[in-house]
Amino acid sequence: MTRFTMAAMIATSAALCAACATQERSLSSMATPTGSGSQPPGEPPARNAPFVVRIEGPAAVPSDGKVELDIVIERRVPDASPLELLVRPPDGTTVVGGATRETIVDGSATTLRRHLVLQVPAMPAQDLEVDLDARATGARAHATAAYRFGRAEPRLPDPARPRVPITVHGHSVAHPMQLAPPRHD
Numbered sequence: 001m002t003r004f005t006m007a008a009m010i011a012t013s014a015a016l017c018a019a020c021a022t023q024e025r026s027l028s029s030m031a032t033p034t035g036s037g038s039q040p041p042g043e044p045p046a047r048n049a050p051f052v053v054r055i056e057g058p059a060a061v062p063s064d065g066k067v068e069l070d071i072v073i074e075r076r077v078p079d080a081s082p083l084e085l086l087v088r089p090p091d092g093t094t095v096v097g098g099a100t101r102e103t104i105v106d107g108s109a110t111t112l113r114r115h116l117v118l119q120v121p122a123m124p125a126q127d128l129e130v131d132l133d134a135r136a137t138g139a140r141a142h143a144t145a146a147y148r149f150g151r152a153e154p155r156l157p158d159p160a161r162p163r164v165p166i167t168v169h170g171h172s173v174a175h176p177m178q179l180a181p182p183r184h185d
Helices: 003-030
Strands: 051-056 066-075 083-088 094-097 101-104 111-119 128-136 139-147 166-168 171-174
Touching (some): 051 139, 066 083, 083 111, 101 111
Antiparallel strands (some): 083 128, 166 171
């Protein structure tokens, strides 16, 4: 292998690593929270998101089956652009209070709340999902949240990582490092 080829491979590897790290940082800063819909208290909304939606409610379905939820919308900068709120309750539940579809126009508040009351006769298999859309001239934004009725968050299994050396054109260029598994505190 020539010195030029080795230098080109090293430069290409460094560029790929830098591009992947930059893309990962930019994607994580742009993402809006999804999943459980619950954001840790005191944590600011995603840096680049114009708004974030979350759902506050009981950790489990009460014995009487009446679930009271608050849909919280946090905006970085309030404006008069209409927000389209859509709530999709799971099958088997009944909405007994609050709206499942609403156009919100409020140019002054940074935090908006909507109250929703559901009658839940049995633990639903699906999540309650909330979609929030904003459309303005030349801009669009979307956020989602979900309420799981006390069910645990699904977790993907940690992939097995092979410890096979990385080869390019039949030559070993790197040996994988074993990293400690991530801590879920």
